[in-house]
Amino acid sequence: MAAGCVKARVGVHVSLFSFLKPSSKRVTVMPAGVSFEVKPGQSILEAGLAAGYAMPHSCTVGTCGTCKCKLAEGKVRELTNFAYVLEAEELQSNVILTCQAALKSDAVVEIPNFELKHLTPPEDFEGEIIKCEDLTHDTRKVTIRLDRPVKFDAGQYLQVHHEEIFGARSYSFAMAPEEEGCQEVELFIRNVPGGEFTGMLFADKLAGVKVAIHGPAGNFWLRDGRGPIICVGGGSGLAPIVSLLEQAAKQPHGRPCVMFFGARSQADLYCLDRIQKIGEAWDGAFQFVPVLSDEPEDSDWQGLRGFVNTAIEPVAGQYLSADTQVYLCGPPPMIDAVTATVLELDIVEKNIHADKFLDASHGISRQD
Numbered sequence: 001m002a003a004g005c006v007k008a009r010v011g012v013h014v015s016l017f018s019f020l021k022p023s024s025k026r027v028t029v030m031p032a033g034v035s036f037e038v039k040p041g042q043s044i045l046e047a048g049l050a051a052g053y054a055m056p057h058s059c060t061v062g063t064c065g066t067c068k069c070k071l072a073e074g075k076v077r078e079l080t081n082f083a084y085v086l087e088a089e090e091l092q093s094n095v096i097l098t099c100q101a102a103l104k105s106d107a108v109v110e111i112p113n114f115e116l117k118h119l120t121p122p123e124d125f126e127g128e129i130i131k132c133e134d135l136t137h138d139t140r141k142v143t144i145r146l147d148r149p150v151k152f153d154a155g156q157y158l159q160v161h162h163e164e165i166f167g168a169r170s171y172s173f174a175m176a177p178e179e180e181g182c183q184e185v186e187l188f189i190r191n192v193p194g195g196e197f198t199g200m201l202f203a204d205k206l207a208g209v210k211v212a213i214h215g216p217a218g219n220f221w222l223r224d225g226r227g228p229i230i231c232v233g234g235g236s237g238l239a240p241i242v243s244l245l246e247q248a249a250k251q252p253h254g255r256p257c258v259m260f261f262g263a264r265s266q267a268d269l270y271c272l273d274r275i276q277k278i279g280e281a282w283d284g285a286f287q288f289v290p291v292l293s294d295e296p297e298d299s300d301w302q303g304l305r306g307f308v309n310t311a312i313e314p315v316a317g318q319y320l321s322a323d324t325q326v327y328l329c330g331p332p333p334m335i336d337a338v339t340a341t342v343l344e345l346d347i348v349e350k351n352i353h354a355d356k357f358l359d360a361s362h363g364i365s366r367q368d
Contacts, residue, residue: 074107227323
């Protein structure tokens with residue numbers, strides 16, 4: 001009898017204080033009108049990606065500002081201070097960063113560039129690094145075997161975590177997806193001075209090592225259209241460009257494409273055989289244009305020199321129109337310069353799609 005009373009009291013005690021348990025909230029994205037659940041501890045961005053929505057983002061850690069939007073209704077909790085990235089006027093206008101915003105109540109956010117494309121929700125995988133091949137003096141192709149196939153869109157990325165290193169590193173798929181998924185994935189990884197993960201990789205300490213994988217993620221994919229395509233890759237930013245174009249080369253579309261590769265010197269050019277095969281398979285005009293910014297003057301190089309943004313109009317001028325789509329991937333200075341150039345050439349802003357490759361020098365652990 002006494003035991004029964006104790007159980008009853010415990011039950012009452014739990015129910016009286018159940019309101020202290022954090023509960024899930026819902027966020028609605030306008031004007032798209034989609035709604036999804038945000039669990040306790042999740043950011044709005046994490047929840048949206050987990051639900052398979054193409055949430056605008058890049059760095060995921062509150063640095064780049066790609067995910068900023070307006071909070072129209074509700075309350076959020078800042079995981080890190082928005083003021084590190086947002087201007088005072090933006091803060092006063094209720095602009096938030098979805099990657100650094102947890103919900104305190106149901107909410108409505110306004111994301112004008114939200115695209116209604118359903119992506120494969122990210123999952124956790126176990127992986128093993130089975131092969132490392134030199135592509136240049138500071139870039140390697142790394143092959144990881146997963147415990148099961150992963151499905152992804154060409155241009156997306158995954159996160160790699162090594163148990164001895166704090167934080168995950170994000171690397172783009174350097175390959176076209178297969179319909180049934182890919183159990184072995186290829187990445188292009190550049191050696192970042194001072195980078196923990198790349199330091200171990202280039203010291204040949206990661207062969208056969210087990211890693212945790214999370215993905216796929218990212219909204220860098222080829223959009224539907226009939227207009228010309230201009231792609232610009234720099235450094236290991238060539239990976240998602242190659243992935244995207246290899247996939248597109250399998251389809252009949254008739255769209256002309258100009259692919260620029262910005263590099264320092266001839267020694268930094270790689271993947272040329274795969275690019276040639278893309279051009280041979282391409283349904284329409286295809287032009288590959290490497291541009292070298294630091295090639296010795298007395299070398300035998302006969303191609304373009306300088307920064308890649310200066311080559312856009314002279315080379316691809318005939319393809320610049322309101323229907324032209326531009327895809328940029330590489331270091332932030334290159335992307336910023338090319339973006340400014342194509343905007344001056346009247347490319348529509350919504351047709352410019354970029355994936356900035358950030359590393360430890362930009363304050364986050366991406367690509368290092």
